[in-house]
Amino acid sequence: MPRRVDHRERRELLADALMRLAAARGLEGVSLRQVAAEAGVSTGMVQHYFRTKDEMMTFALAMVMDRVRERSGAELTSTAPRELVRGLLCQVLPLDETRRLENHVVLAFLAYAAVKPSIAAGLREAAAQTRTFLAEQLRAAGPPAGVDPDRAAAGLLALVDGLGLQLLSSQYTEEAALAALDAQLTLLFGA
Template structure:
């Protein structure tokens, strides 16, 4: 009986090898041959699943996105159903920060991929769709939080506030993965930005 092949597992194996190369050596070192060697498979196997480097890169970024979504889901589950919208928003933003080794690997790849996408409109468009969904969700949480509490120090439009929060997280992430800023300090900056945009956190808030 022929051996059953888990094609998704093989694609994931290849993508993880790509992530390690991108994180350790940069995207310029990513090639079908280098990825095959890192994954311990043949170049032919890599080409069977990914015809081009762009296809391989797109799948690798799906892995990074799935890792982030898994962290967000775990953070939400840890909070419980009774958590406030503000606590949920903070948990999502914290989950996006590269606070552990795996997240830092993902963060280095994400930064490299942004530069890669900058000169590839089709790749950039896919990133933009994912970012827009996140942006809209954060903006809605800002509206809900503001409606339930005292006015914040600034009356920034919720969409602008969402942009500011995402930019804060992305900027802090860059500082963390480049070794310029410790995680504890980054969390303090995030909380300060939340206070500016949403008002002081309630005493009993999880944030």
């Protein structure tokens, strides 16, 4: 009897290989052949699952976003808006090896998206979903007077993006980055 192939698992194997290469080299120079070599499979197999590099990159980016959401959901036991926001944003910060790899990949995707509109669309959608979630939590908590939840959500996301860059370049310690995040959350949600 022929062995049953898990197509999702194969696509994830290839996307993981792409992410390792992107984190090490950036996306511009990564080819389907290099992804195949990194994954230990044939180029034909890569082409069977992904017709183009852009298609593979779009899948890999969606996979990173799914993993962030899964980790956020698994770790959160509170339903308090501040804790939900902090939990999600901490999953985005490069605080361990997995999240550092993901942050390197997202940076590579951002650079690539600057010249590839099809990739930029996926990034915009993910950022919009995150901003919407953050704004909803701010509304649920009742933000301080004069604070627009949508603008505050955009600011939180920008803060975490900046903190992520500072962590990746060793400008901040993890403790300093978390303290900066917590200070902003205190301003928006209270102590």
